[in-house]
Amino acid sequence: xxxxxxxxxxxxxxxxxxxxxxxxxxxxxxxxxxxxxxxxxxxxxxxxxxxxxxxxxxxxxxxxxxxxxxxxxxxxxxxxxxxxxxxxxxxxxxxxxxxxxxxxxxxxxxxxxxxxxxxxxxxxxxxxxxxxxxxxxxxxxxxxxxxxxxxxxxxxxxxxxxxxxxxxxxx
Numbered sequence: 001x002x003x004x005x006x007x008x009x010x011x012x013x014x015x016x017x018x019x020x021x022x023x024x025x026x027x028x029x030x031x032x033x034x035x036x037x038x039x040x041x042x043x044x045x046x047x048x049x050x051x052x053x054x055x056x057x058x059x060x061x062x063x064x065x066x067x068x069x070x071x072x073x074x075x076x077x078x079x080x081x082x083x084x085x086x087x088x089x090x091x092x093x094x095x096x097x098x099x100x101x102x103x104x105x106x107x108x109x110x111x112x113x114x115x116x117x118x119x120x121x122x123x124x125x126x127x128x129x130x131x132x133x134x135x136x137x138x139x140x141x142x143x144x145x146x147x148x149x150x151x152x153x154x155x156x157x158x159x160x161x162x163x164x165x166x167x168x169x170x171x
Contacts, residue, residue, distance in 0.1 A: 027139030051099035
């Protein structure tokens, strides 16, 4: 038993807005924090917390979407949207794992050597570059997947629900 309806509205329709905001926001924050230690100093624990909220929101939304799928007429557009939606969880897991690793490594470096934040030692630079590149790849991948899912969902919901011309009896 899950959250299927909220105040008579399918929960998926509401939860999807959380995913559409949190996943790209998490991706952007992760990329900034991995590339810029000054951003990581400002974000602190908020980075993995944001990633955790994103991660939790994905299965909630997909579970509510599966309930909704059983309650609408099935067609190829709905199936495509469902398939794409099922592919977001690995991206959200990767965002969470990377965000936690970036936060943990920053905390560890700051704890062991307080001046390590601005240091240029040979170990820190390759690690930061690797984290930044991985964060960029995962962040962009997650953002693209959110876009693809949203586009397919809009097509599934609106493909025959509107007219390109205004109705004559409407203001």
